[in-house]
Amino acid sequence: MKSILLKALFFFFIASQIQAQELLPFVENYNKSDYQGDNQIWNVVQGKDDAMYFANNHYLLRYDGVMWEKYALPNKTIIRSIMIEGDKIYSGSYKEFGYWYRKEGKMHYVSITKNLRLFDEKDNEEIWKIFKFNGSIYFQSFNDVFIYNGKHIQKIKFPFLISYCFVVDNNVYVASVEKGLFKMSGSRIANPKGWNVLKKTVVHAIEKYEGKNYIFSQKRGIFIVEKEGLRAWNNPLNEILKAATINVAKFTKDHKLVIGTGNKGVFIYDFTTDTYKNIDRNNVLMNNSVLSIGFDKENDLWLGLDNGITHVEINSPISFFYDNSGILGSVYSVAAIDKGYLIASNHGIFEFVSGKFNMLPNTQGQAWNISKIGTKYIIGHNDGTFCYENGALTKINNISGGWNLSKSIINNTYFQSTYSGVLVYDDITKLTQNKIIGDLSKPIKYVAQNKKNEIWAADNYRGLYRVVYDDNYKTKKVENITQQSKIKNDFGVKIFEFRNEILFLINNLWYTYNSITNTLVENELFNSNFKNITDVVSIDEDHFVVLQDGILYHIYAKGNKFIWNIIQEKYYKGTLINDNLRIFKTDNHYLLNLDDGFISLQRKYENKQNSNARIEAFNEGNLVLNDTKIKYNTELKVNVISGIYGASRPNLFYKLDKSKEYTQISNGQIILNNLSSGYHSVVVYKHDGASYEKVSDFEFKVSEPWYFSFWMILLYLLIIGAVLFFYYKWNKFRYTQKLKLQAEELKHQREILEMELKAENELNSQEYEKHILELELQTKSSEVAGKSLSIAKQSEMIDNIQSILDSEKDFNKLKSEIRKAIKINEVNKHEWEIFETNLNQIHNEFIINLSKKFPHLTPKDVKLCVYLKMNLSSKEIAPMMNISFRGVELHRYRLRKKLNLSQEENLSKFLLSL
Missing domain, CATH: 2.40.10 (Thrombin, subunit H)
Incomplete structure (x- = not known):
């Protein structure tokens, strides 16, 4: 009993010397909703393509820092183990093992055991571990080991249940469940001398560090292999690990030991400082049961948990103080003291010493700032100003709000x-x-x-x-x-x-004071180097921190040149206290306050962002190669993969189609929608805060819309051709019909016209004949009238003369009476005028035509012509013109000359023809 008490006191004393540090590495947790898989992660490895691969029960998970992928085996069995060998990812599952390879943006599986009867039907064999030894691949189950040389498979069956096999110093060790640890030589096994302490316990790891082999048992802790046998690791942490149940362990390149436990999370022991950190559910770990451990090329840690995946940046220059208890509240300022930290928060002023919080008396309330002057810490508080020195707190004044x-x-x-x-x-x-x-x-x-x-x-x-x-x-x-x-x-x-000069940051512009004009003037040096700055915090003469577009940069001023070091946004996203960022400088670190704690940044930290970035583009789930074509109006996902998961991950921006603006790449993915048809380019840049450096580019073509595709255009042409053809045919048919109609109409019109012409001709002929008849009738009437008048006068005169002859006997008187009768019976002037007027009206057309053709004719000539047209003789004309017969003949002779008629031409016929 006494020895047990002394031993406990010893370990308590040692533990007090290596108290778990409060600062923890940055941790990223991924749960099932992130990777859309199962609970347990049995194995973690990084591939040659820099992607992380996980054995996740029914799935092989792949994560490249941008996108999660999951794949199932053809037989849908649980994947228990994976191993990287070149471009192949070997996996082991229930009665099955094979390898995966990546092609066209997807993982493909090839079974090695297909159609081979390697497993006993009565055994429920699962491949729990895969390792390489002497150029062959070993697949280990609980009963057997299968050795695959690329062509053939050799099976070694063990007489007992085994937990795991380990390769150390070109030797293979086999850990049994009950009989301890065996060394394997070919197909023979032997239990090394002095290792009996490992019987009836499960060995989960054997690792080599600085020439010594460490054996990690599940419940008996850690042993070191020595010539005489095994020696328990003489470290207080070993006692803690015995109760925590070791599941897996590995050494890092920077002298650290990582141990995953079944109920206490992960322990990270630092051999250089003889201290450890425990990451579990009490601080930032998502699950306390660690099933597997893996490392990436940055030597950062990946944990496969009983429920989820955790990325721990153990090699990062940044550490964190997390307050999951809520005691602190929001931290407005932090300072390092001898035994821990002095913290000013919105809850008060706290000491954090030996892993415990202690609120200083009478400081409850809003504390703003901590400034160190010599050994004094001046603390501005809502209730006044305090001074902390050598663990004692005094109040300086009661003026509110320092x-x-x-x-x-x-x-x-x-x-x-x-x-x-x-x-x-x-x-x-x-x-x-x-x-x-x-x-x-x-x-x-x-x-x-x-x-x-x-x-x-x-x-x-x-x-x-x-x-x-x-x-x-x-x-x-x-x-x-x-x-x-x-x-x-x-x-x-x-x-x-800055360097004995005061600058003013106002609305993202830098100003200095011009004492001559008594105004502020813009500062060219800072405005050209520091744009879009929303906050600035001075550290010392050559160092300060700026907040640009939501990202913190540590600036080192070397002359007039500024060297930028990005502090990645993931470390403080959503936890910066706006306008109240403060930095405390220690000998080795900078302390930055956050909502839920603070950051510790190494002073020698220089973030050399990785410049390697490759692009994988996907359209409708298919990989799109550079300079290839995608469908119109579909989404293009451009994954920008750096292969870096830790602090040196680059801060990436992109330009689309030579745009003037740089767009930040969120979570490594660019999603492009509503792209116009034609050629497009995406150029990716690394941004260090001051300049942009091109790291990758991708070109592609967006097809024409389906309705502008070759076949659709061909269809359009065919349709247009068909339409034009049918239109031509229709027009031709219509034209033919029109011609027929026109011909018929023309024929009909011709017939109508002919009929009309015939009728018109007949009418004209009738009218002409009627007119001729009327003219003849008029002529005859004139002749009759003339002759009737002449006969009437002659008859009257004869009757008068006859009566005179009968009544008068006297010749002279008779002669006188006859003369008187003749004179009385002459036609009077009025009657002749009436006669001539009627005659002119009847022969008006003839007179007009005659006058137009022979305008030199006298009225007497015209009158003679009318009488001649009436076919009157000279004798008949003489009395009508009151001239003698001889005078009529003479007048006719003169008229012929005026009408230019020859002797052969008949004057009456000529006048009738007019």
């Missing part, structure tokens, strides 16, 4: 910005003696000085003030410089001290 404390550039004076103005500490050894800058009773966030009797003060809300005072700190002048400089957006002004 936001920031800054030292004057020109002397040892300190200025503190508070809710109600600026405090001045002339003597840091007498902190209780302070002065207040007058006429500045407003919340001041930042304050700085680089000229005697003058300070710069930035309002918490808006405005920048230049305050001039005398030697007794009596205010002489307060100027609102942003107003005087006509800067409209002067909200959240930040003051930055």
